[in-house]
Amino acid sequence: MMKRRHSCGDTLGPGSEKLDAKHIKMRLGYREKVFHKNCVAVGLAAAFLEPLEASAIFLVEAACNMLGELFQRNSEMLERLEKKYNASFIGRWNSVVDFIKLHYYLSGRTDSDFWIENTRPETAPESLREYLDFWQYYPPSRFDLSSSLEPFVRESYEFILYGMGYGNYQYDNPARLPHLEYARENFARIDRMRREVPTQLVTNRRLLDQLKDFRFQSI
Ligand SMILES: Cc1cc2nc3c(=O)[nH]c(=O)nc-3n(C[C@H](O)[C@H](O)[C@H](O)COP(=O)(O)OP(=O)(O)OC[C@H]3O[C@@H](n4cnc5c(N)ncnc54)[C@H](O)[C@@H]3O)c2cc1C
Numbered sequence: 001m002m003k004r005r006h007s008c009g010d011t012l013g014p015g016s017e018k019l020d021a022k023h024i025k026m027r028l029g030y031r032e033k034v035f036h037k038n039c040v041a042v043g044l045a046a047a048f049l050e051p052l053e054a055s056a057i058f059l060v061e062a063a064c065n066m067l068g069e070l071f072q073r074n075s076e077m078l079e080r081l082e083k084k085y086n087a088s089f090i091g092r093w094n095s096v097v098d099f100i101k102l103h104y105y106l107s108g109r110t111d112s113d114f115w116i117e118n119t120r121p122e123t124a125p126e127s128l129r130e131y132l133d134f135w136q137y138y139p140p141s142r143f144d145l146s147s148s149l150e151p152f153v154r155e156s157y158e159f160i161l162y163g164m165g166y167g168n169y170q171y172d173n174p175a176r177l178p179h180l181e182y183a184r185e186n187f188a189r190i191d192r193m194r195r196e197v198p199t200q201l202v203t204n205r206r207l208l209d210q211l212k213d214f215r216f217q218s219i
Contacts, residue, residue, distance in 0.1 A: 034063075038078075040067060040085070042063045047093055049096050053156075062092065062149070063089070099151070101128055104118040135157075137169065144157075
């Protein structure tokens with residue numbers, strides 16, 4: 001299991017656990033049948049999963065595009081269109097569930113029942129567990145997320161997996177890594193930037209203090 005990296009409490013400092021938090025209750029889920037006869041639910045009427053990766057507007061657009069493109073040509077097709085549309089959106093929402101769950105699942109946190117629960121394998125969808133089994137030894141590739149309708153593309157998964165230090169890739173054949181030198185140069189450049197940029201920025205604390213004293217200044 002990976003180590004916990006950072007939490008809100010680390011940023012707020014000692015005593016943060018005594019602070020009040022505003023708890024917002026969320027009813028999560030999606031309708032399995034969003035298209036029924038001549039009625040289609042779009043947006044929050046269709047689903048609400050989680051605000052973490054902001055997939056709502058993308059899926060509203062996707063719904064409008066699919067409806068616009070496949071809009072009924074004749075009444076015989078309506079039933080088939082309904083079936084196709086519902087299946088397509090169940091697939092997309094399940095992909096969102098996989099992707100959101102990935103963040104929690106790989107957190108490695110054990111500091112509360114919430115996190116312990118969320119890192120237990122039986123709480124992860126089977127589809128996600130299958131991906132992760134594979135990605136432990138192979139990086140995500142076009143063979144995994146092949147659908148052009150995926151709300152989250154391969155790079156989205158890479159950001160989370162590599163950010164969380166997941167994967168144990170062993171490359172014994174350098175011929176399979178033709179851009180290794182280029183990659184090394186870029187990693188070195190990014191590493192230099194990572195060390196240099198913070199020295200040129202003001203701290204969050206200083207910004208917040210300035211905001212408290214002077215509020216937002218007009219430009
Ligand atoms: C702070 C915040 C940040 C967000 N950021 C993102 C983001 O970055 N990316 C992203 O994808 N999503 C984001 N979302 C989520 C996204 O904005 C919503 O999921 C999306 O706007 C939902 O669209 P909707 O049309 O289904 O519902 P809404 O936008 O809520 O529209 C419903 C409309 O119905 C009206 N209405 C309600 N009841 C009645 C009634 N009885 N009679 C008549 N009218 C009624 C409401 O006034 C409203 O205008 C964010 C949401 C919030 C709150």
